Amino acid sequence: MENDLEIRSLNKSFQNGFALKDINLTLPRGSVMGFIGQNGAGKTTTIKCILNLLHPDSGTIRIFGKEIAQNEIAVKEKIGVVFDECPLHETLSAEKAEKILSKIYQNWDSSLYQSYLKEFKLPPKRPIKEYSRGMKMKLSIACALAHHPKLLILDEATSGLDPVVRDEILEIFYNFIQDESHSILMSSHITSDLEKIADYITFIHHGKILFSSPKDQILDSFGILKCGKQNFEMLDPSEYISYRENSFGYEILVKDRYLSKKKHPDMVLDRVNLDEIMVFFVKGEK
Amino acid sequence: MIGLISKDFLVLQKLMRSQIPILIAMTILLTFSIGNSTYTLAVVCGFLLFSSINIFYYDDAAKWDSFAQTFPIKKKTIVKARYCSSLLTILGGILVVTILELISKIFVSRSGNGVSFVPILCVAVFLVCLLFSILFPIIYRFGPERSRIILTAIIMIPVLIFILLGKSGALDNLFASLETSGIESMIPIYCYLSVPAGIVLLLLSCLLSIRIYNQKEF
Numbered sequence: 001m002e003n004d005l006e007i008r009s010l011n012k013s014f015q016n017g018f019a020l021k022d023i024n025l026t027l028p029r030g031s032v033m034g035f036i037g038q039n040g041a042g043k044t045t046t047i048k049c050i051l052n053l054l055h056p057d058s059g060t061i062r063i064f065g066k067e068i069a070q071n072e073i074a075v076k077e078k079i080g081v082v083f084d085e086c087p088l089h090e091t092l093s094a095e096k097a098e099k100i101l102s103k104i105y106q107n108w109d110s111s112l113y114q115s116y117l118k119e120f121k122l123p124p125k126r127p128i129k130e131y132s133r134g135m136k137m138k139l140s141i142a143c144a145l146a147h148h149p150k151l152l153i154l155d156e157a158t159s160g161l162d163p164v165v166r167d168e169i170l171e172i173f174y175n176f177i178q179d180e181s182h183s184i185l186m187s188s189h190i191t192s193d194l195e196k197i198a199d200y201i202t203f204i205h206h207g208k209i210l211f212s213s214p215k216d217q218i219l220d221s222f223g224i225l226k227c228g229k230q231n232f233e234m235l236d237p238s239e240y241i242s243y244r245e246n247s248f249g250y251e252i253l254v255k256d257r258y259l260s261k262k263k264h265p266d267m268v269l270d271r272v273n274l275d276e277i278m279v280f281f282v283k284g285e286k
Numbered sequence: 287m288i289g290l291i292s293k294d295f296l297v298l299q300k301l302m303r304s305q306i307p308i309l310i311a312m313t314i315l316l317t318f319s320i321g322n323s324t325y326t327l328a329v330v331c332g333f334l335l336f337s338s339i340n341i342f343y344y345d346d347a348a349k350w351d352s353f354a355q356t357f358p359i360k361k362k363t364i365v366k367a368r369y370c371s372s373l374l375t376i377l378g379g380i381l382v383v384t385i386l387e388l389i390s391k392i393f394v395s396r397s398g399n400g401v402s403f404v405p406i407l408c409v410a411v412f413l414v415c416l417l418f419s420i421l422f423p424i425i426y427r428f429g430p431e432r433s434r435i436i437l438t439a440i441i442m443i444p445v446l447i448f449i450l451l452g453k454s455g456a457l458d459n460l461f462a463s464l465e466t467s468g469i470e471s472m473i474p475i476y477c478y479l480s481v482p483a484g485i486v487l488l489l490l491s492c493l494l495s496i497r498i499y500n501q502k503e504f
Contacts, residue, residue: 046501051355051356053352053356076358083352088350089293089344089350102289105357105358154347
């Protein structure tokens with residue numbers, strides 16, 4: 001299987017002490033990768049390194065099998081990027097944005113752009129400053145999709161949007177990946193969206209990748225074991241990632257819930273979602 | 287590059303629409319009150335400077351630069367486009383001022399001692415090119431917000447020096463020595479040479495800005 005994005009041993013440090021350390025990430029063609037982590041964990045920094053907005057200290061980044069630094073124009077022609085805020089000037093309109101972007105992208109498809117504006121109900125002549133946040137985001141997405149990209153990179157594109165708009169946007173992304181030659185790298189705090197659409201999940205914390213695996217495998221293998229203090233003290237530490245103590249006892253994030261179920265049939269073992277995995281990794285004790 | 291140049295003009299469209307009527311009104315006022323529309327040049331120069339620098343602020347506010355890095359264009363193209371749109375703005379300014387001058391000549395009779403329009407226009411173009419050549423690399427290096435103080439100093443310090451020299455009488459001595467040296471007769475030549483000199487300065491400034499921009503992170 002070909003990979004649309006490969007990051008190997010990426011390192012990037014800053015004067016404030018923050019650093020990306022040995023980032024390795026692979027996005028297979030035709031798949032959606034959810035990129036999760038706390039605020040300040042390094043998601044946007046990693047995405048900026050991918051897009052050559054930041055210069056890595058070391059490591060390689062290949063997009064469509066080519067190193068972006070040496071093949072920037074050819075690679076970026078096939079990438080669509082959506083940031084958390086609409087980067088178009090507020091005095092511009094959707095119509096004027098097309099006048100700009102159609103001269104920049106060789107593969108700009110005007111009829112496709114117009115069809116997105118109609119589908120998203122975006123008035124083409126109205127200034128962007130009069131758009132709502134959801135409309136601005138839809139415009140950003142229309143701009144990102146109208147030049148037929150192969151890879152879509154989304155940095156918190158659904159943050160601050162209401163559930164209805166988020167659902168509409170997810171539907172657009174879902175349609176985008178129906179073509180198996182398209183891929184999406186999507187950073188988001190809204191893990192419920194990623195659970196719906198992602199094939200892979202990569203979790204970054206303090207600049208390090210803690211895991212990068214298929215979503216179904218993550219949700220199937222991790223589990224939350226609930227027990228009292230006595231049972232907790234009997235557990236093998238290698239069996240779990242972390243634990244949290246509360247007034248009812250202990251909640252333990254285990255790596256392999258099937259194995260844990262076999263070993264501790266009398267203990268309560270629940271399925272887990274991405275939110276809980278994140279919280280346990282970040283705030284749990286070891 | 288054409289897309290980026292058209293972006294600059296599309297963003298400035300609203301500003302230009304409000305400024306041009308003011309320009310025309312000021313020309314009419316100055317022409318009929320002083321009998322000379324050459325002072326309009328100063329207004330146009332100020333407008334060119336104001337609008338070209340404002341573009342940087344508008345881009346910064348929209349976080350356009352980060353978005354532009356995702357385009358299939360090289361960083362140097364982004365810088366070149368900015369210089370090209372500034373040059374086009376200067377050309378537009380020359381056109382506007384020339385038209386206003388021609389119109390004012392029809393309606394206002396001039397005394398014979400008036401300063402010739404073309405040499406002054408050339409000097410004005412040179413000054414605008416000089417200021418762009420200095421200001422743009424500073425903005426690329428420090429960003430629009432941090433370069434505000436530097437830009438103010440660059441514009442105000444020569445003005446203050448000029449005023450102080452004027453008050454001390456040093457300028458009177460300079461002008462007197464220019465008169466006696468015969469250099470006065472060569473002033474028109476220097477004026478006409480100032481336009482290519484300004485363009486050369488812009489080219490050098492562009493190369494410096496490209497170097498700065500290539501190393502920039504977003």
